[in-house]
Amino acid sequence: MNRQWILLRTPVGALSTQVFELREAPIPHVGAGQVLIRNLMLSLDPAARAWMKVTSYRGQVMPGDVMHGFTIGQVVNSRSPAYKPGDVVECMGGWQELVLLTPDQLVRRNPNHSLDHLVSVYGITGTTAYHGIFDVGRVRPGEIVLVSAAAGAVGSIAGQLAKIAGCHVIGIAGGPEKCRWVVEELGFDAALDYKAAGFADQLREACPSGLDVFFDNVGGAVLDAALANLRMHARIVCCGSVSRYDREVPPPTSPLLPSVLTTRRARMEGFVVLDYTAQRPVAEEHLERWVTSGELKVVAEINQGLEHVPDALIRLLAGENRGKSAVQIGTLAH
Ligand SMILES: NC(=O)c1ccc[n+]([C@@H]2O[C@H](COP(=O)([O-])OP(=O)(O)OC[C@H]3O[C@@H](n4cnc5c(N)ncnc54)[C@H](OP(=O)(O)O)[C@@H]3O)[C@@H](O)[C@H]2O)c1
Numbered sequence: 001m002n003r004q005w006i007l008l009r010t011p012v013g014a015l016s017t018q019v020f021e022l023r024e025a026p027i028p029h030v031g032a033g034q035v036l037i038r039n040l041m042l043s044l045d046p047a048a049r050a051w052m053k054v055t056s057y058r059g060q061v062m063p064g065d066v067m068h069g070f071t072i073g074q075v076v077n078s079r080s081p082a083y084k085p086g087d088v089v090e091c092m093g094g095w096q097e098l099v100l101l102t103p104d105q106l107v108r109r110n111p112n113h114s115l116d117h118l119v120s121v122y123g124i125t126g127t128t129a130y131h132g133i134f135d136v137g138r139v140r141p142g143e144i145v146l147v148s149a150a151a152g153a154v155g156s157i158a159g160q161l162a163k164i165a166g167c168h169v170i171g172i173a174g175g176p177e178k179c180r181w182v183v184e185e186l187g188f189d190a191a192l193d194y195k196a197a198g199f200a201d202q203l204r205e206a207c208p209s210g211l212d213v214f215f216d217n218v219g220g221a222v223l224d225a226a227l228a229n230l231r232m233h234a235r236i237v238c239c240g241s242v243s244r245y246d247r248e249v250p251p252p253t254s255p256l257l258p259s260v261l262t263t264r265r266a267r268m269e270g271f272v273v274l275d276y277t278a279q280r281p282v283a284e285e286h287l288e289r290w291v292t293s294g295e296l297k298v299v300a301e302i303n304q305g306l307e308h309v310p311d312a313l314i315r316l317l318a319g320e321n322r323g324k325s326a327v328q329i330g331t332l333a334h
Contacts, residue, residue, distance in 0.1 A: 002027050004066045004096035013248050017310045028100040035083045037073035039093040041119045044316050044325040049245040067095040072118045095309050116300045120324035128273040129157035130283040136271050137237045141166030143212035148222045151178040153324040158215045159188050160296050170206050174319045200225045219243050220251035227256040230264040238270035246317045299323025
């Protein structure tokens with residue numbers, strides 16, 4: 001049987017485990033041109049909460065659907081000449097043990113990388129950080145770069161990449177422990193606790209001449225504070241807005257928009273990593289070089305067992321993670 005997490009109803013307000021049910025379905029029959037994949041590692045993404053809303057950019061997960069999610073998996077059966085059993089792939093495999101897809105829905109992965117690295121630095125997470133920093137943010141040496149959710153999966157890599165590019169990097173994270181970790185372990189120049197009283201003042205003091213690039217994972221009040229400190233020709237990289245995903249009433253849009261973009265001649269640009277599929281090999285080549293040289297640290301918190309996926313997503317939305325969160329539900333067969 002194929003165990004799967006089903007979304008029972010569209011959640012209202014903060015996510016709870018009550019909206020999911022673990023069910024069993026028959027193992028799918030492999031038709032002509034199809035590939036059966038065993039999911040080994042499920043990526044946990046805050047965006048999964050946004051995918052349950054009608055405003056989702058990739059189509060809403062509806063009640064009765066298997067919950068959507070990026071996965072790293074291994075081909076167990078194939079009726080396509082493009083893939084053979086044992087191949088390692090990345091796909092939108094969902095919260096389930098087995099998934100039936102077609103070759104155009106699969107990205108072939110290097111089986112020599114660890115599953116931890118495939119789901120983090122060489123997966124959606126690392127490439128999002130890479131394209132956000134270099135292609136959207138277009139950072140240059142000596143610039144001042146601010147990164148929100150800096151202790152999280154994308155933010156922890158984005159900040160390190162900006163350091164590698166020769167920038168002065170300030171992180172924003174929730175709580176003093178995370179801030180200390182971002183500086184001491186990841187090598188950011190400074191980190192600020194957005195939950196602390198006087199956060200906006202601290203940000204102004206941390207970048208007295210302003211910001212060149214803001215890599216924003218969060219939106220809301222954190223974005224407001226950053227917008228008040230833009231240098232001329234600043235770039236705001238809109239990677240995500242996690243402050244909005246798990247609540248019914250979104251935080252108000254900044255009163256500084258749009259006028260601050262005009263006065264600062266700034267560029268605010270959103271992107272989805274899938275827009276950069278053609279450039280992905282170059283991104284991965286660079287990321288691999290920096291991981292191998294030790295310049296880029298990869299931190300992944302791997303939960304074990306399909307039954308823990310909803311809990312682990314809720315903990316991620318509450319900020320109880322450092323680096324990439326994922327759930328391992330299988331091991332590579334050699
Ligand atoms: N554009 C793309 O293609 C793309 C691809 C992947 C991910 N993303 C986006 O990138 C962002 C980060 O994703 P991730 O996978 O790396 O997750 P993550 O940063 O590892 O986890 C989310 C973090 O957000 C912080 N957070 C939660 N609620 C918050 C709030 N109200 N205000 C401020 N911070 C809050 C928490 O850290 P604290 O303890 O610091 O609050 C939590 O650890 C998300 O917005 C996601 O949607 C975009």
